[in-house]
Amino acid sequence: MIKTENLTKKYGELYAINGIEMNLEQGDLFGFIGPNGAGKTTTMRIIATLLEPSWGEAYVCNHSIYNEPREIRRLVGYMPDFFGVYDDMKVIEYLEFFAAAYRIKGPARRKKCNEMLEIVDLDFKRDAFANTLSRGQTQRLGLARVLLHDPQVLLLDEPLSGLDPRARIEMRNLLRRLGQTGKTIIVSSHILPELYDICNKVGIIDRGVMSISAEVSELMKQVRDRIVLHVGVDDHERASKLLEGNAIVDSVRQGDGHLVVTLVESAEDYSEIPTALIGEGFKLNLFCEEDIDLESAFMALTKGTGANF
Numbered sequence: 516m517i518k519t520e521n522l523t524k525k526y527g528e529l530y531a532i533n534g535i536e537m538n539l540e541q542g543d544l545f546g547f548i549g550p551n552g553a554g555k556t557t558t559m560r561i562i563a564t565l566l567e568p569s570w571g572e573a574y575v576c577n578h579s580i581y582n583e584p585r586e587i588r589r590l591v592g593y594m595p596d597f598f599g600v601y602d603d604m605k606v607i608e609y610l611e612f613f614a615a616a617y618r619i620k621g622p623a624r625r626k627k628c629n630e631m632l633e634i635v636d637l638d639f640k641r642d643a644f645a646n647t648l649s650r651g652q653t654q655r656l657g658l659a660r661v662l663l664h665d666p667q668v669l670l671l672d673e674p675l676s677g678l679d680p681r682a683r684i685e686m687r688n689l690l691r692r693l694g695q696t697g698k699t700i701i702v703s704s705h706i707l708p709e710l711y712d713i714c715n716k717v718g719i720i721d722r723g724v725m726s727i728s729a730e731v732s733e734l735m736k737q738v739r740d741r742i743v744l745h746v747g748v749d750d751h752e753r754a755s756k757l758l759e760g761n762a763i764v765d766s767v768r769q770g771d772g773h774l775v776v777t778l779v780e781s782a783e784d785y786s787e788i789p790t791a792l793i794g795e796g797f798k799l800n801l802f803c804e805e806d807i808d809l810e811s812a813f814m815a816l817t818k819g820t821g822a823n824f
């Protein structure tokens with residue numbers, strides 16, 4: 516869906532981006548994370564064919580940015596981090612204006628705009644003037660605008676920035692929903708925890724270099740070298756003895772009202788543990804993997820890469 520090879524942009528001696536490699540498939544929700552000035556906007560603008568790289572390649576649905584920019588523009592919806600809305604236009608008029616630019620005609624235009632307002636939960640503001648919207652509502656209107664031509668790829672530059680907590684939650688939910696529609700989405704942020712739990716892939720970029728680009732689940736595996744289980748049973752002492760005798764259990768300790776069981780490094784399938792406990796007559800009232808603190812996980816991963824969040 517989106518592929519870049521050695522994508523590089525230089526301004527004089529400054530590498531805005533340097534050798535960016537990206538490979539995203541249909542349905543991927545890619546969190547593009549990096550501090551201010553890291554190169555996120557530059558990368559997205561190049562993929563959107565709004566900026567030429569110094570060298571390197573980028574493809575959207577196998578179309579090259581050099582040879583087929585028009586095809587790419589049809590496939591891509593790009594929402595910049597800041598965009599103006601016209602002062603004297605109502606929300607619905609604003610959308611219809613862009614729908615017309617996308618050549619959506621006749622009754623289909625109003626229908627499409629209504630549909631988009633519903634998707635972004637902005638129907639109640641349809642007759643408000645666009646410049647009276649809050650930042651969060653403006654961002655949602657921007658999203659409605661880029662969805663009008665039903666692009667397969669969405670490039671969203673910092674859609675969460677400047678939002679209050681409620682608007683942020685709403686936008687994150689909206690992104691999650693869009694992620695389930697099969698579109699390929701790149702969403703950037705300079706705030707690490709904002710994105711990783713809604714994305715299936717993340718890239719971490721700093722000073723133009725992407726130090727990490729991987730599936731979130733893979734990264735988690737790297738950080739978590741062994742599985743830790745929380746096990747709630749009626750008789751801790753007897754259960755501890757049983758668990759300690761299991762070959763895949765490394766250690767058992769007392770947690771807050773339950774047992775904390777650390778497995779050996781090689782253990783992945785631990786289905787035998789509940790089976791054994793139940794087989795011995797224990798009543799299981801809790802059985803789950805310990806949550807990983809994702810933020811510390813990413814901190815650990817980015818340590819030494821120069822990334823500074």
Ligand SMILES: Nc1ncnc2c1ncn2[C@@H]1O[C@H](COP(=O)(O)OP(=O)(O)OP(=O)(O)O)[C@@H](O)[C@H]1O
Pocket residue numbers: 526529530531532549550551552553554555556557558596705
């Ligand atoms: N037109 C330009 N001329 C010179 N330098 C530029 C230009 N555009 C961007 N840069 C530089 O390229 C680097 C990457 O900028 P870019 O806007 O891509 O970063 P970003 O990660 O999107 O940051 P932000 O979150 O602040 O938008 C920065 O050092 C920036 O100053």
